[in-house]
Amino acid sequence: MFFSMMIFGLVLSTALLVVYSLTYFNIESGMEEKLTPFECGFDPLSKMRTPFSTRFFLLVVLFLIFDVEVALLFPVLSAFYSSSSVNILMVVSAFIAILLFGMFHEWNEGALDWISQ
Template identity: 45%
Template sequence: MMKIILSMSMTAIITLVLMITCSIISKKTIMDREKMSPFECGFDPKSSARLPFSLQFFLIAILFLIFDIEIAMILPMIITMKMSNIMSWAMTVTIFILVLIIGLYYEWKNGMLEWTF
């Protein structure tokens, strides 16, 4: 028990020392208008460099990643078909694909798949 308390206290001390050292050594930056503006060959920028991010694009990207991962999960199911009971394998695949279809239907009905500007 003493070893655990000693190792936890040493970890906390080392962590605090590193955090304090990093905050002392770190470079302090003073934010002003010139340093925060984008560089355009010495001229004033014509428009804002910070364009608003489309939330709809983010949702489409997340949906793509989700369905991409699901395809990666479906592909090994084909290989495991030979090694498993066909009834349990068919039920697993059916439930998995049914959940995917219900999720896609839900997203479609809520208008998450429509690209609007």
């Protein structure tokens, strides 16, 4: 089993390298603009102190926080399906309640409103 998975990994990585080498485009064919870095609409060589929307920054931070917390739910849910325990159900319910409380708090504070009134 392990040997066949190792062979499959080697074949897949070799196939990806072959596809990449066959589809690689020439830099001198007018693709210089596509190779430049793109950072959310900002020119990477512009001034670093240009103002940006703090509401957008706050929304991104909230998204990352809730995204990581949801990612933490997946192992717990898999443990719940492997053994039906009331303790696991209580822990998951408390975790989701804390998430919902935080989301409703941010909603009441107006942090989730994209357009300010």
